Amino acid sequence: MTSDLPLAEQVTLIELVDRVLNKGVVIAGDITLAVADVDLVYLGLRVLLTSVASLDRVEEQQA
Amino acid sequence: MLYLYALVDSAAALPDDVELVSIDGIGAVVGEIDDVVDPTDEQVLSHARVVDQVAALNDAVLPVRFGRGFPELHELEAALARLAPRLEERLRAVRGCVELGVHVVGTVEPPTQSELGADYMRRRLREVAEAEAIADEIHVPLAERARESTRSGSTGPTALLRAAYLVPRGDVDAFCAAVERARGRHPSLTFACTGPWPPYSFADLEEGVR
Amino acid sequence: MRSEKDGRVLVAGGDLDALARDLDGVRRSLPRRIDADPETVERGLAQLVLTLVELLRQLMERQALNRMEHGSLTDDQIERLGETFMKLEERMNELTEHFGLERSDLNLNLGPLGDLL
Numbered sequence: 001m002t003s004d005l006p007l008a009e010q011v012t013l014i015e016l017v018d019r020v021l022n023k024g025v026v027i028a029g030d031i032t033l034a035v036a037d038v039d040l041v042y043l044g045l046r047v048l049l050t051s052v053a054s055l056d057r058v059e060e061q062q063a
Numbered sequence: 064m065l066y067l068y069a070l071v072d073s074a075a076a077l078p079d080d081v082e083l084v085s086i087d088g089i090g091a092v093v094g095e096i097d098d099v100v101d102p103t104d105e106q107v108l109s110h111a112r113v114v115d116q117v118a119a120l121n122d123a124v125l126p127v128r129f130g131r132g133f134p135e136l137h138e139l140e141a142a143l144a145r146l147a148p149r150l151e152e153r154l155r156a157v158r159g160c161v162e163l164g165v166h167v168v169g170t171v172e173p174p175t176q177s178e179l180g181a182d183y184m185r186r187r188l189r190e191v192a193e194a195e196a197i198a199d200e201i202h203v204p205l206a207e208r209a210r211e212s213t214r215s216g217s218t219g220p221t222a223l224l225r226a227a228y229l230v231p232r233g234d235v236d237a238f239c240a241a242v243e244r245a246r247g248r249h250p251s252l253t254f255a256c257t258g259p260w261p262p263y264s265f266a267d268l269e270e271g272v273r
Numbered sequence: 274m275r276s277e278k279d280g281r282v283l284v285a286g287g288d289l290d291a292l293a294r295d296l297d298g299v300r301r302s303l304p305r306r307i308d309a310d311p312e313t314v315e316r317g318l319a320q321l322v323l324t325l326v327e328l329l330r331q332l333m334e335r336q337a338l339n340r341m342e343h344g345s346l347t348d349d350q351i352e353r354l355g356e357t358f359m360k361l362e363e364r365m366n367e368l369t370e371h372f373g374l375e376r377s378d379l380n381l382n383l384g385p386l387g388d389l390l
C-alpha cells in the first residue's frame with residue numbers, strides 16, 4: 001500500500017485489508033496457512049485481556 | 064491443502080477457479096493451495112476478490128478470514144458437520160445484507176499549560192465521558208437501522224467510533240443518509256462510511272460476541 | 274463487476290488527514306510478515322513492545338478513572354496517579370519518537386476485546 005494513492009482508495013484498502021486479516025470466520029479445527037509473526041502475540045494478548053475482564057466482573061460482584 | 068474462502072448455502076453459485084464442498088446444507092468455497100501464503104497486499108486482495116465474487120452471486124455469504132485451511136477434505140467435512148447449526152444461523156442472519164463500516168475521528172487538544180495530577184485525572188475523566196456520549200449518540204440511531212452491529216470500544220477523543228453495521232441491501236442509501244445526518248450534528252468531527260462489504264464482521268461463530 | 278479496489282467510501286467529511294493518520298496506525302499495526310531488513314525488524318519489534326506498553330497504560334488509566342468515578346480513591350491517590358499517568362504519557366511520546374513511530378502506530382486491533390478499554 002502506498003500513500004500516494006488518493007485518500008479514498010487508501011481508506012478503501014485499509015478497511016478491506018483489516019476485514020480480510022482480522023475479521024471473517026475462523027473455524028475451530030482449521031490450520032493457519034498464512035505466515036504472520038505477530039499471531040502469537042495477539043493470541044497471548046487475548047488470553048491476558050480475557051483474564052482482566054473476568055477480574056473486573058469478580059470485582060463488580062464483590063463491590 | 065484446501066484453502067477456505069467463504070461459507071455459503073450448499074446450493075451456491077460459484078465464480079471460476081474455486082470448488083464447493085457441501086455437508087448438511089452448508090457449502091464451503093475452497094481453492095487448492097500448495098504452501099503457506101504471506102499476508103501481502105497482493106494475496107489479501109486476491110482473497111478479497113474471490114469473496115466479493117461469491118457475494119455477488121449469492122445472497123448469503125460468510126467470509127472466511129485470510130489464511131485458513133484444511134490439510135484433508137474429511138477434516139473440513141467434519142468441521143462443517145459439527146458447526147452446521149451455528150453456520151445456518153449466521154447465514155440466516157446475514158442473508159440479503161451487506162456490511163457498512165463507520166469510522167469517526169476527533170481531535171485531541173493537548174493541555175495548554177502544565178497541570179496538577181488531580182487536574183489531569185479530572186480532565187481525562189471528562190474526555191472519556193464526552194467521547195463515550197458522542198460515540199453513543201452517533202452509534203445508537205445507526206444501530207437501529209441495522210439488523211446487527213458491532214462496535215469497538217471508544218479509545219478516546221481521537222478514535223471515537225469504529226463500528227460495522229449489517230444492513231439489508233435495499234436500505235444502504237437510507238443508512239448513508241443517516242450517516243450524513245450524524246455528520247451534520249457533529250461538524251467538527253471526521254466521518255467515513257465505507258462499503259458495501261461482504262459481512263466479514265458478522266461471520267464470527269463464537270457465542271456472545273455480538 | 275466492481276473491482277475489489279474500487280473506492281468504497283460512501284460518505285466522508287471533515288479533516289480527512291486526521292482520519293488518514295488514524296488509519297495509518299491501523300495499517301501499520303496489521304499482522305504482516307516481518308521484513309528481514311534489520312532496521313525494519315528493530316522498528317517492528319519496538320512497535321510491538323510499545324503497543325503492549327500503550328495497551329497496559331490505557332488499561333491502567335481506565336481502571337484508575339473508574340475507581341475515581343466510584344469515589345474509591347483518596348485525593349492523595351488521585352494526585353499521584355495523575356502525575357504518574359502524565360509522566361507515562363510524556364515517556365510514550367519520547368519513546369515513539371525515538372523509534373520513528375507515531376502514537377497512532379500503537380493501535381492493536383482487539384476485536385471484541387477492545388471493549389475493555
